[in-house]
Amino acid sequence: MPKAIKLTDVEIAKARTLIWEYYGAHGRAFSWRQTSDPYHIFVSEVMLQQTQTATVEKKYGPFIEKFPSFAALAEAPFAEILPLWRGLGYNRRALALHKSAQIVATQYGGLLPDKPELLDKLPGIGPATAASICAFAFNKPTVFIETNIRTVFITLFGGSRTEIADKELMPFIEAALDRENPRHWYYALMDYGVMLKKELPNPSRRSKHYTRQSQFEGSERQIRGMILKAATIKGTFSFEDLCSCIDREPERIRRNLEELCSEGFLRRINDQFSL
Known part of the structure; x- marks a missing residue:
């Protein structure tokens, strides 16, 4: 049986310092990071599901310009939304985003809820995305994991182990969380994870949840x-x-x-x- 991951407060503090320092020198500047508008962040988080940031960068601005609010998106015919989504892939997300905008507009008066348990009920928004939206839109100290965060904790604390489950990592993600500034802490974590993926040979393979993406051509x-x-x-x-x-x-x-x-x-x- 693999040895459980154990971390001391000192190890977590060192990791936090390392990641903050990297972010201070190499943090990425995306347009959705320059706003705290809940609608803008909601759109970006849906777009970023399974799509590279370079692709989202090209599509995010025109989409927000065309549909600047939940109300505008909710009222738009889907036939106007889909052309602007083209190129992001996984078109179900566009339909879910449209339905979510309609729910927010009608049930919440156009104001996005700031509770993960409510966001989780919206179409296409699972627990991790609900938590990430709360962190980025409302600066709430939620706990979640995604591919780059997973890479950071596996690389820094996983030793030589493979088949590391997310449930093993979640307590350490929570322990390392900067509760005063969760929004930028998660930005920092993600940017550090992106760097590690460039430097190391596919660290994601060490996760128990690693799967190869299915081939698109001919699918x-x-x-x-x-x-x-x-x-x-x-x-x-x-x-x-x-x-x-x-x-x-x-x-x-x-x-x-x-x-x-x-x-x-x-x-x-x-x-x-x-x-």
Whole structure:
């Protein structure tokens, strides 16, 4: 049985100093870090789920400019939202973001709740994202883990171990948390984790939760993206229209088209489809 990770207060204090010093010299400047607007931060956190920061940087500004508030996003037709989301991938997040904006606008008067247990109930927002939004939007000392934070604690305190579970790391993340400034502490942790990933050979493999991302080319996810791209260009279209412009098996196109309708991405009237 692997030896449990144990840390002293001195070790945690040294790590905190190391990370703060690195952040002071090399902290990354993203536009969503220059604001405490809960709506802006909510949008950025949803965009950053499974998408690289360099890609989000390009999409975040135009999205906020087009939809500057929960109310503006809630009132917009999804057909206007999807084109601005294109390139971020995982289009379910765009639909969930739209639904979340509608809930915040109608149930909370356009003001984002500052409690993780309420945020967790919004579409597409799990416990970790709910906690991160509270930290970044409201500077609350919530405790959460994501890929870069995981890398920091595995690298600094995991020794030579592999198969390290997140539940082992969470107490140390909580112990190391700067409760006076959690927002910037988590920025610092993430930036240090990004550096470690550049310096070390794939430290994420030492996590018990490590999985390889499935290949996009030829996947069902790619076909879904092709259908939604065609929808934004064509407006209204038939199944036959899709088959003429998407070079994939008709049965796979039909299956994904039906799923997109059932999930609320597309509407169907007789044999015509639209966003």
